[in-house]
Amino acid sequence: MNILVINAGSSSLKYQLLDPVKGALLAKGLCERIGIDGKFTYKAEGKKTIDAADVAMPTHSEAIQAVLDALADKENGVIASMAEIGAVGHRVVHGGEAFNKSVLITDEVLKAIEDCIPLAPLHNPANLTGIRACQKVMPGVPMVAVFDTAFHQTMPAKAYMYALPYEYYEQDKVRRYGFHGTSHKYVAGRAAAMLGKPVEEVKLISCHLGNGSSITAVDGGKSVDTSMGFTPLAGVPMGTRSGDLDAGILQYLMNKYGMGIDEMLNVLNKKSGVEGLSCVSSDFRDLEAAAGKGDAKAALAQEKFAYEVKKYVGAYAAAMGGTDAIVFTAGVGENDKAIRAMVCAGLEYMGVKLDAAANDVRGKETVISAADSKVKVLLIPTNEELMIATETAEIVNK
């Protein structure tokens, strides 16, 4: 069964058509500037690529229609008609406490996703727009919602509660939710396969290091703690996000510079992280280049990032009573051998021994620890779309 995977933003929409059973990617692309001047991109192996072509997309509905037209195009398409799409899997950012797994989309599910809008005011409305557009253009095709937060709903209360007055949890739903759940779940499954054990029998520390980064402790296939929190601002420093910091800093800076809370949060979300610290870039390739030329702040940003990731590795080993493997994934985790080496350095006491030659690799599923390393270190390219397609097919087939 072919599954169309949709990741809808407010003015953009990423799509992939996959056959999850074969693990095959048939086509993928992007609709951009929806509601503005509409740009359409389409790529399929052996077919003519469409690169940011002008296509009128006043709303997400025209964008979805453009995707379907391209997929079923006589010359460049990959399917004969829409009938060859068995279901649509939608990435939804926030499922709050309502969703601990992927679900078939019904009117009640749409209402529950709407109820989560206050928790993800930028993302959930865009995800809902994408779902409604698909329902309009593809009536009768089953749709599934796959949530970024769902995998983390297994965390125990001691991990997800903040030490705040209890009423903020009860009345206002303030708690740790965690994100990147689809990625952490996917790599946990792959890691168990690489270790040759059922996922229920392994302890893992999954490091999703990209533009946004989060670390998750996965015990027996279940998330038991994760570094992102109520929002994706928490945890380790990221490309432009600060990660955790002393809340007292907000009061101090806001008073000193007469900033409002929105301006302050804009600094924390968009001007901080390795970009803020390095004064160079949010991109780890630029940091590496600058540090190589002797830029001390760029080197500090790399060091700070790796140090904070390492501290989470130690913390989650403590939380789980050890770990069988450390997994690196996402843009930085898959490509930056220097960061991986910095994270693992000094962890020999807990049985982590990286193999420098094996670590000299990019974007490939492989073991990068030494043969006698008690804790395995794994590089696993993430594939959130395949995970979404797999779960969508499972739910629709039930």
Ligand code: ADP
């Ligand atoms: P997102 O969180 O937006 O999905 P990705 O997981 O794609 O991000 O990660 C993007 C980041 O990966 C880039 O900003 C860059 O810092 C990093 N990256 C990509 N390629 C490399 C590379 N070859 N070396 C180091 N870092 C890389």
